[in-house]
Each structure stands twice: as C-alpha cells, then as structure tokens.
Amino acid sequence: MSTLSPMPCIIIAVAGASASGKSLIASTVHRELCDELGCEEIGIISEDCYYKDQSHLDFATRVQTNYDHPNSMDRDLLIRHLKALKAGQAVDIPKYSYVEHTRMQEVTHFEPKKVIILEGILLLTDERVRNEISLSLFVDAPLDICFIRRLKRDMQERGRSMESVIEQYRKTVRPMFLQFIEPSKQYADIIIPRGGKNRIAINMLKAQILHLLGKK
Ligand SMILES: Nc1ncnc2c1ncn2[C@@H]1O[C@H](COP(=O)(O)OP(=O)(O)O)[C@@H](O)[C@H]1O
Ligand SMILES: O=c1ccn([C@@H]2O[C@H](COP(=O)(O)O)[C@@H](O)[C@H]2O)c(=O)[nH]1
Numbered sequence: 001m002s003t004l005s006p007m008p009c010i011i012i013a014v015a016g017a018s019a020s021g022k023s024l025i026a027s028t029v030h031r032e033l034c035d036e037l038g039c040e041e042i043g044i045i046s047e048d049c050y051y052k053d054q055s056h057l058d059f060a061t062r063v064q065t066n067y068d069h070p071n072s073m074d075r076d077l078l079i080r081h082l083k084a085l086k087a088g089q090a091v092d093i094p095k096y097s098y099v100e101h102t103r104m105q106e107v108t109h110f111e112p113k114k115v116i117i118l119e120g121i122l123l124l125t126d127e128r129v130r131n132e133i134s135l136s137l138f139v140d141a142p143l144d145i146c147f148i149r150r151l152k153r154d155m156q157e158r159g160r161s162m163e164s165v166i167e168q169y170r171k172t173v174r175p176m177f178l179q180f181i182e183p184s185k186q187y188a189d190i191i192i193p194r195g196g197k198n199r200i201a202i203n204m205l206k207a208q209i210l211h212l213l214g215k216k
Contacts, residue, residue, distance in 0.1 A: 006088025007114060010212050011132055012205075014119040015184060016139030016192075017177050018068070019150035022119040024196025025139060029205055030117060036210070043113045047120020049093050050078040054102040062101035063164075068176030070125050082132040085112050099159040115209055121177075124184035134212060137205065138188035141195040143177065149195075 014022045026044045033042050052074045054062045066072060081091040092107035123129050124136055147169060154160040160168075185191065192201040210216040 013136040020139040020141040021196025026119040042115040124187040
C-alpha cells in the first residue's frame with residue numbers, strides 16, 4: 001500500500017452578497033496566479049454548483065425556492081468534496097443551471113490542486129465549511145450597488161425579466177442577506193470593500209496565498 005501523503009491543499013473562501021464581485025475576485029486571482037504557480041495547481045469552485053438538485057420538481061415550483069437560505073445547499077456533498085480534494089482525490093462537481101433552477105446532467109471533473117478558491121454567498125454561514133478553510137474573505141460592496149449589478153447580470157445571463165429579479169430580491173435575496181450572509185462577515189479573515197476590482201485587496205490576497213504555500 002502506498003504511504004505517499006497528499007500534497008497540501010489550501011482552500012480560500014470568498015463570500016459576500018450576490019453580485020458583490022466574488023466571481024470577479026476569484027477569476028482575477030486565479031488568472032494572475034496561474035503564471036506563478038502553473039494553471040494545474042490552482043482552481044475555482046463555485047458554491048452554486050452545490051445547490052440541491054430540483055429535477056423532481058416542476059419549473060413553477062423551482063422558481064419559488066428560496067435560493068438564499070442555507071438549506072438550499074447540498075452541504076454534505078460540498079464537505080465530502082472538500083475533504084476528498086484535501087486527501088488528494090479528484091471529484092466530479094455537479095453543473096448547475098440558473099435558467100432551469102436545477103442541476104444539469106453533466107459534471108465537471110476536478111483534480112486536486114494546491115490552491116482552491118471557493119466562492120459563494122453562504123460559505124461562511126456553515127461551521128463545517130469554515131472548518132475546511134485556510135483563509136476567508138468577505139466582499140463588502142453596498143447592497144444597492146449589488147442589486148444594480150444583479151439586475152443587469154440576471155437579465156443578460158440568467159434569463160430573467162426585470163420584474164422577476166425585483167420580486168426575488170424583495171422576497172428572499174435581501175432578507176436572507178440580512179439574516180444569514182451579513183452576520184457571517186464576523187468569520188472572515190479579510191473584508192474587501194467595493195467589489196471585484198479592488199486592486200490592493202487582490203494583490204494582498206495573491207501575496208497571502210504565496211506565503212501560505214511557502215513561496216514568499
Ligand atoms: N468593482 C466593480 N466595478 C464594476 N463592476 C463590477 C465590480 N465588481 C463586480 N462587478 C461586475 O458585477 C457583476 C457581478 O459580479 P460577480 O463577480 O459575478 O458577482 P458575484 O460572484 O459576487 O455574484 C459582474 O458583471 C461583474 O463584472
Ligand atoms: O436556481 C437558482 C440558484 C441561485 N439563484 C440565485 O443566485 C444567487 C447566488 O449566485 P451569485 O453568483 O453569488 O449571485 C443567489 O442570490 C440566488 O438568489 C437563483 O436565482 N436561482
């Protein structure tokens with residue numbers, strides 16, 4: 001039996017409101033660290049891939065789901081995957097459709113990496129997830145700015161009407177942010193104001209990742 005120990009795996013969590021700039025921060029850091037580490041050593045996982053499968057429900061029912069409540073996530077699967085990656089095992093991550101509001105048939109095969117950037121609104125609300133994380137960030141953009149960004153994005157990319165974005169925002173997105181996401185900021189190691197283009201914060205994050213890897 002092999003006694004080789006798995007390579008170290010650093011998991012960075014990027015949390016914050018919907019459309020605060022989490023994906024933009026994650027993709028910028030990923031792109032810029034690819035050059036220094038090699039692209040096979042760093043990857044991004046979106047918490048949204050771990051929304052519960054809803055293929056057994058009709059579309060009208062799926063639209064009514066509260067996607068901003070912690071119970072909408074398949075946490076057990078996320079934790080299993082994080083533990084497997086840390087143990088040096090590859091995982092098959094579900095693909096999720098925001099248009100259909102459910103999992104798709106396909107999965108993304110994801111090999112273990114030295115650095116994984118995990119981004120999602122509800123990550124820091126869960127103690128079991130927090131326990132798997134080496135460093136956590138909270139992107140702290142003003143809610144009105146987030147709403148404007150979300151309105152544009154959801155109409156352009158997620159097949160929504162203006163009325164549906166406004167209704168969902170009033171019914172679940174804003175209340176769940178205030179109840180669960182905002183309070184989870186207390187668990188962040190670093191708070192990033194404004195959003196995805198905060199250059200100083202991005203540089204600090206890159207330097208911290210390299211430091212955790214013993215590179216600088
Ligand atoms: N600081 C910023 N200035 C301008 N636009 C931004 C900024 N941060 C993010 N955005 C834009 O806002 C939208 C939502 O950002 P995104 O990173 O997808 O948010 P999240 O992943 O938090 O939901 C995207 O179109 C993104 O390009
Ligand atoms: O089926 C779904 C699943 C999620 N949502 C919304 O997505 C955001 C989270 O994604 P971000 O990229 O962080 O904005 C969350 O606020 C849910 O409301 C959805 O509308 N439908």
